[in-house]
Amino acid sequence: MAQTSEVVIVGGGVAGCAAAYFLSLAGVKATIVEREGISSQASGFSAGGLNPLEGSCIPGPLSALAMASFKLHKELWGTLSKETAIDFLSRIVSLTKVAFSEDEVPALQESLNLFEDARLEGFSGEWLHRSEVLKVESRLSEKLIGGVRLFGNATLNSLLYTQALAEAAQRNGATVRPGVARGVRLDNGRVLSVILGDGEIACDQVVLAAGPWSREAEQWLDISVPVDPLKGEILRLELHGPALGGDYNGAGASVYPRADGLVWCGTTEVDEGFNKEPTEAAKEKIWGAARELIPELAHANLIKHTACLRPVTPDYMPIVGRAPGWDNVYLSTGAGKKGILLSTGMGKATADLMTKGVTEVPLEGCEPERFAPSKRSESAAS
Numbered sequence: 001m002a003q004t005s006e007v008v009i010v011g012g013g014v015a016g017c018a019a020a021y022f023l024s025l026a027g028v029k030a031t032i033v034e035r036e037g038i039s040s041q042a043s044g045f046s047a048g049g050l051n052p053l054e055g056s057c058i059p060g061p062l063s064a065l066a067m068a069s070f071k072l073h074k075e076l077w078g079t080l081s082k083e084t085a086i087d088f089l090s091r092i093v094s095l096t097k098v099a100f101s102e103d104e105v106p107a108l109q110e111s112l113n114l115f116e117d118a119r120l121e122g123f124s125g126e127w128l129h130r131s132e133v134l135k136v137e138s139r140l141s142e143k144l145i146g147g148v149r150l151f152g153n154a155t156l157n158s159l160l161y162t163q164a165l166a167e168a169a170q171r172n173g174a175t176v177r178p179g180v181a182r183g184v185r186l187d188n189g190r191v192l193s194v195i196l197g198d199g200e201i202a203c204d205q206v207v208l209a210a211g212p213w214s215r216e217a218e219q220w221l222d223i224s225v226p227v228d229p230l231k232g233e234i235l236r237l238e239l240h241g242p243a244l245g246g247d248y249n250g251a252g253a254s255v256y257p258r259a260d261g262l263v264w265c266g267t268t269e270v271d272e273g274f275n276k277e278p279t280e281a282a283k284e285k286i287w288g289a290a291r292e293l294i295p296e297l298a299h300a301n302l303i304k305h306t307a308c309l310r311p312v313t314p315d316y317m318p319i320v321g322r323a324p325g326w327d328n329v330y331l332s333t334g335a336g337k338k339g340i341l342l343s344t345g346m347g348k349a350t351a352d353l354m355t356k357g358v359t360e361v362p363l364e365g366c367e368p369e370r371f372a373p374s375k376r377s378e379s380a381a382s
């Protein structure tokens with residue numbers, strides 16, 4: 001007899017685990033189907049930065065969801081780490097962005113304005129002259145001309161955070177089912193079950209949260225889910241001497257001291273399809289830029305070099321909501337470079353829509369319908 005579950009979630013990355021967690025808070029027991037292990041892909045290897053005031057589509061259409069997600073993170077952390085006894089190393093961090101030429105100053109000024117405008121949300125910033133920047137961190141390159149110090153961003157370990165979401169969901173009745181989702185059984189606008197490589201799970205509702213592999217569902221449901229992989233690499237370096245006192249950005253490098261005692265340096269953005277192998281070229285590029293910013297990093301030891309795939313959409317906005325033309329299928333995917341930050345907003349919104357039909361999470365610009373409608377809904381309309 002087929003297994004049954006109220007909800008099947010395809011994908012055990014941060015998007016799927018957050019959906020399972022928020023569903024569990026609403027009393028809904030989901031089954032997460034994951035083929036390579038919880039948080040085994042990008043969710044387990046990201047930089048874990050929670051920066052709601054910068055990135056693709058910010059300021060812009062992603063701003064409201066980014067800030068709402070950031071607030072949800074801060075509300076969630078205490079409960080989640082207490083419930084699971086997993087310390088996912090969340091904390092507030094400072095970010096110093098430096099300029100090496102006058103051309104770079106307007107972008108820094110823009111960042112400063114954004115942080116100052118968000119004072120009510122706990123952000124702030126200040127302009128630093130060259131000597132003041134070097135007082136903050138004397139190992140920064142002497143070639144810099146000035147910078148901004150920004151306060152209020154946060155960081156966490158995304159591997160542990162995703163595991164904590166999965167663990168808390170399981171404590172509330174969710175299940176993790178290792179397996180490969182290969183298709184769905186359909187009847188009259190509804191999914192009846194998810195077909196796995198080694199079985200089948202009958203369900204009332206489905207969440208597709210398969211990250212950069214989300215296009216697999218296009219054939220199952222005849223819908224458009226334009227999510228593609230964008231490879232990114234990170235170096236984890238051991239820097240001798242005292243720990244860096246915050247995150248640093250400049251000369252094309254992003255340098256983050258992490259709670260594991262290592263300095264994480266990133267990152268690249270390369271379209272290489274589903275190739276996840278770290279490359280020498282990326283290592284040279286990242287390390288070269290990091291050395292420009294902090295020359296002493298030239299003498300650091302390379303401890304780990306990782307590569308993983310961001311799930312990106314053509315407009316860099318995530319896809320969240322009911323799949324066009326299907327009564328009981330929801331999408332929570334395509335969060336691109338911001339998936340750890342957006343996980344709380346996307347997970348809560350998905351659970352709200354599935355259990356109440358509405359959500360207060362601002363989802364403008366994330367609607368699945370903005371991409372080509374499914375042939376199914378077109379033929380239903382004609």
Ligand SMILES: Cc1cc2nc3c(=O)[nH]c(=O)nc-3n(C[C@H](O)[C@H](O)[C@H](O)COP(=O)(O)OP(=O)(O)OC[C@H]3O[C@@H](n4cnc5c(N)ncnc54)[C@H](O)[C@@H]3O)c2cc1C
Nearest residue numbers: 011013014015035043046047049181211232338339340341
């Ligand atoms: C280098 C780098 C740095 C990053 N830094 C940050 C950052 O600082 N802050 C931030 O917010 N974001 C960051 N990101 C982005 C973030 O990591 C991603 O947006 C996020 O992890 C995507 O989560 P996801 O759950 O959608 O996808 P994934 O983590 O890829 O999870 C999808 C899961 O679905 C599973 N799956 C797929 N198909 C099937 C199937 N058919 N059956 C069963 N299982 C299936 C996969 O095995 C996978 O585990 C970074 C990304 C990269 C690459």
